[in-house]
Amino acid sequence: MEAALRPYDLGATQWYVLHRLAHDGPTMQRDLLRALQVERATLSVVVGTLVRKGLIEQVPDRVDQRQKLLRMTRAGVRLWDKLPDLSFIHKTAFDGIDSADIAAAIRVLRTATERLENYSRQGADT
Amino acid sequence: MEAALRPYDLGATQWYVLHRLAHDGPTMQRDLLRALQVERATLSVVVGTLVRKGLIEQVPDRVDQRQKLLRMTRAGVRLWDKLPDLSFIHKTAFDGIDSADIAAAIRVLRTATERLENYSRQGADT
DNA sequence: ACATCATTGTTAGGTGGCTAACAATACCAG
DNA sequence: CTGGTATTGTTAGCCACCTAACAATGATGT
DSSP, rough: HHHHHHGGTHHHHHHHHHHHHHHHHEHHHHHHHHHTOOOOHHHHHHHHHHTTTSSSSEOOOSSSSTSSEEEEEEEHHHHHHSSSSHHHHHHHHHHSSSSHHHHHHHHHHHHHHHHHHHHHHHHOOO | HHHGGGGGGGOHHHHHHHHHHHOOSSSEEEHHHHHHHHOHHHHHHHHHHHHHHSSSEEEESSSSSSSSEEEEEEHHHHHHSOOOOOOHHHHHTTSSSSSHHHHHHHHHHHHHHHHHHHHHHOOOOO
């Protein structure tokens, strides 16, 4: 994915942000947090990069000045339209694999992730 | 894993290097490369960090001065012996999960990884 | 013997992840 | 209305990953 995006000077996370904005329209930065499953600080830096490149803009909400709305700029839309279709990555990785196996893999990984997250939370509180 | 190691000022990759040296004895840096599945440059930095901390030493091979042998120092062994057992992580994540599911997950991930690696290599050569 | 190629390691520069500490704003309780 | 708390975003500093370019050494072929 990063190899495919390198010619456009985008990283994978930057792509995900653009993807969200392209598909769901303007979005609050705090909502992106949940969508991308990333820490506040991390997103802040990625957003900063995209703003610096002029691909998105960040406007404080009228009523709650803490929250910031993210929106693609004209240049952002232009770039987005030029980007290649990345679905070949998913196809290359998973096409033709037994779908029961894939379901099992998802189960295993989801379960392990949840358990480790619970474990961490416990440790943090105690 | 990183949370467990933080009190000892170690990252996960640093731990893996120590683990290798503790279990297999002194090792050529280039062999570690394959073992850790990491790029040359990445390992170089990690090794540099461990050397700076005085936990391992790096000595050029007598006959081939390009290659460097990594070996734990006395301080490295002392620290290694103090580190907690990390097997609770694997247990927390996977204990009790259907072993057929786990096997399937491994199959899926290994296959996908190989396919993507092949794909990348193709693109690089062509 | 020497020029060329291959291998090994390092450095520089970039991405993306994290935590900790801080600033600004909003909310709420007395 | 004011003081404490919660939310949101930023900054700084770290780890780990990558590629590209370079330096040093060793191997090879003419």
